[in-house]
Amino acid sequence: MILRPAQFAALILTALALVPSGAHLLELPNKIGLSQADYFVVQGVYRGWAMLGLLWIAALIANAVMAFLVRLQVRPFRLAMLSTLCFAVLFAIFFIWTLPANQATENWTLVPAGWDSLRAQWEYSHALNSAVVFIALCLTCLSVISWRPANS
Structure with a gap:
C-alpha cells in the first residue's frame, strides 16, 4: 500500500519544513533591534x-499526494x-515580502536606503511563514490520524 509511506513522507517533510x-521565528527577538552593521553580519549565517x-516544495507535493490518496474520506x-x-x-508570502527584501539587499550584502524597513519585512514574513508551516504540520497530523482503513 502506498498510502502509509505517503502519509509518513508528508509528516516528515512538513516537520522538516518547520x-x-x-529558527527564523526564534531568532527574531534577538535580531530585530541590531544595528545595521551587526544585522548584516548575522544575516551572513543564512548563506546556502x-x-x-x-x-x-517537497512538503507541498507530499501533502498534495496524500490528499489525492485519501480523497475518498472527506x-x-x-x-x-x-x-x-x-x-x-x-510561497505567496515568500514571493511578495521575503524575496523582494533579499533582492533589494542583494541577499544582505548591500545596504540600501530604508534597509530597516526591509529588515522588518524580511523578519516578519519569516515569522508569519513559521506560523503557516506550524498550522500545516498540525493539519497534516490531523489528516493522518483521522484516516481510517476501508475495512474498519
Missing part, C-alpha cells in the same frame, strides 16, 4: 539556506488539502 521557519526551500482529504494550501500561502 525547522528553518522556526535557499536550498532549504526545497523542503517547502475529513482526511480536507485536512491534507488545507495543509497543501498552507504551503501555497507560504
Whole structure:
C-alpha cells in the first residue's frame, strides 16, 4: 500500500519544513533591534539556506499526494488539502515580502536606503511563514490520524 509511506513522507517533510521557519521565528527577538552593521553580519549565517526551500516544495507535493490518496474520506482529504494550501500561502508570502527584501539587499550584502524597513519585512514574513508551516504540520497530523482503513 502506498498510502502509509505517503502519509509518513508528508509528516516528515512538513516537520522538516518547520525547522528553518522556526529558527527564523526564534531568532527574531534577538535580531530585530541590531544595528545595521551587526544585522548584516548575522544575516551572513543564512548563506546556502535557499536550498532549504526545497523542503517547502517537497512538503507541498507530499501533502498534495496524500490528499489525492485519501480523497475518498472527506475529513482526511480536507485536512491534507488545507495543509497543501498552507504551503501555497507560504510561497505567496515568500514571493511578495521575503524575496523582494533579499533582492533589494542583494541577499544582505548591500545596504540600501530604508534597509530597516526591509529588515522588518524580511523578519516578519519569516515569522508569519513559521506560523503557516506550524498550522500545516498540525493539519497534516490531523489528516493522518483521522484516516481510517476501508475495512474498519
